[in-house]
Every structure is written in C-alpha cells, then in structure tokens.
Amino acid sequence: MAVDISNLIIATPVAVSATNPVALELNGAEAIARFPSVVTVLSDGSIQFSAPTKGASSKSTRRTRCEWTETQSWTLASAQNHWNRQTMALTKVNAALKVVIAQMHVRGDDSPPVKVFWKKGDITLGFRQTYDQPDPVNSTVLKGVPLGAKFDVSIHTTRDGLVTVTASCNGVSGSSGGLQLDSSWASRLFEFHGGVYNQVDYTDATPADDGSICIISELSLLHD
Template structure:
C-alpha cells in the first residue's frame, strides 16, 4: 500500500538556503520530487526518510530530523478520538542509538505532551500530564525491537484527555495505561508527528555518515 504524505509537511535536515541554515519544511509530495536523497518513495510504496546527524536543524536545537507533521492543528476536545497509526522500521540509527519516531506535539512550544522513542532497541515514551511541565515522565513500553524489525506505534487520544500508546513488534504488543492530560492542555493546538528525530547534538566533528534512516510502510491519521 502506498504511503501518502502529500497532505503532510516534512521537516527536513536540509537548510532553507545557503544563507539561511534553518531546516527546510516542505510539502511531502514536493519533498519526494525535489529531495529524494532524504525523502524517497520506494518501489513498494513505502517512504524512506534519512536524517544525517549533522545537518540543518530548527533555531532552538542542534538536532536534526526528517519528520512528517500534520498541516492542520486540533484541540483535544475537537473530536471524540484522535488516532496516529504508523508502521515502520529503522534500518540505520545514529551513534547515540536514540531517535524520536512518533509524537503528539503542541504548536508553538518545545515541550509536547507525548514523545515516543526508539531507544537502544526498546520503544520508550515521555509524557507530560500538564502543559509546560518541565520534565516528562519516561517509561519503557516495549523491549526487543532491533534494527530492521518492522514495528507499529499507535497513539490514541480521547476528548476526555485520556492518551494511550501501543507498540507492536514480532507478535508482541504492549500498551500504556493511566495517561491523562489535565485541563491545562484544553485550548492548546496539537498535531501528530512521525518519522525520525535524532536525539544527539551535532558538532563540527560529527561524521558525515552518522545518522538515522527509517522506512514507513503504513501511515493513518484520523480525527473523529
């Protein structure tokens, strides 16, 4: 099944221009057409994303990404349910062996309610119950997800503020429990992200070959 990213925005590890080093954000279909080195549609319809550790980043970080995001924001109460379903594999990972693979993000803030990581072969997540909570509560969700293995990450958020994360790999499935957003999130605009976001800072000495590659073989987003 072809993964359609034409209605999504891709944050790339490429600079806006030679004089503007900030990471370029571009429509998914345009990214495939213009920059197949970092966003490539494979023969089976899957999408391959490449994020070298040393590249262009946002103004607030020294970390690179090749990550899709929704173009339309939503509030937690705008629909009874919000779903992000992503099937993917990591074929290469940065030297820190840690990368964000899925997020429920918040517009205009660097502290999202939920980040899901591939972390040294495990699926972990960080959750913020309260808006602008300084430190997320971190948990391990699923162990034993090696490089090359196909895995699912499913995020479900209800209008009540209840959030559930599910990870599946090689016939094993684990889900979070007891994740509840408080009412400080009620009026904030949210959006799902996914792909790869390196959790390592680059420097002048970062090797060019260091980085992460993922293949997304299925992607479904819904609000209703």
C-alpha cells in the same frame, strides 16, 4: 499499500538556502520531488525518511530530523478520538542509539505532551501531564525492537485527554496504559508527528555518515 504524504508537511535536514541554515519545511509531494535522497518513495510504496546527524536543524536545537507533521492543528475537544498509527522499521540509528519516532506535539511550545522514542532497541515514552511541565515522565512501552524489524506504533488520545501509546513487533505487544492529560491542555492546539528526529546534538566532529533512517510502510491519521 502506498503511503501518501502529499497532504503533510515534512521537516527536512536540508537548509533553507546557502545563506539561511535553518531546516527547510515543505509539502510532502514537493519533498519527494526535490530531495529524493532524503524522502524516498520505495518500489512497494513505502517511504524512507533519512536524517543525517549533521545537517540543518531548527533555530532552537542542534538536532536534525526528517519528520512528517499534520498541516491542520486540532484541540482535544474537536473529535472523540485522535489516532496516529504508523507501521515502520528503523534501518539505521545515530551513534547515541536514540531517535524520536512519533509525537503528539503542541503548537508554539517545545515541550510536547507525548514523545515516543526508539532507544537502544526499546520503544519508550516521555509524557507530560501538565502544559509546560519541565520534565516528562519516562516509561518503556515495548522491549526488544531490533534495527530492521517492522513494528507498529500508535498514539491514541480521547477528547477527555486520555492518552494510550501502543507498540508491537514480532508478535509481542506493549502499552503505556491510560495516561491522563490535565485541564491545562484543553485550550492547546496539537499536531501529530512521525519519522526520525535524532536525539543527539551535532558538532564539528560529528561523522558525516552518522544518522538515522526509517521506512514507513503504513500511516494512518484519524480524528473522528
């Protein structure tokens, strides 16, 4: 099934311009047309996202990404259920062996409630119960997800702020169990993200060939 990113925004590892080094964000269809080496439509309709470790990043970090994000923000109370489902495979990972693959991000803040990682072959989770909580609580959702293996990963959040992250690979499944957001999140605006976001800072010494690549073969975003 073809993956449609035409109604999503893509954060790329490409600079806005020669004089503006900040990472370019643009519509999915435009990203495919302008930067096919970064956002690539494969023959089966899957989409490959590539993020070299050394590239353009946001103003606040030295970490690169090739991530999709929703164009419309939402509150917990705007729907009974909020779903972010991806079927994907990581074909390459940076030297730190750690990359963000999915997020429930909060508008206007760099401390999201839910961040899902591929870390050294495991799917792990960082969860913040409270808005602006300095450090997330980390846990492992699923062990044994090798490079190249197709896996499913989902974030489900209810209007009451109950979050569940699940993952499955090669017939084995794992779950975070229910994680409760407190009332400090009730008025906040959220967007789901996915793709690859390198968890290593680039330096002048970072090899040009270091980076992360994922292939997304199914993507479903639902608020119902």
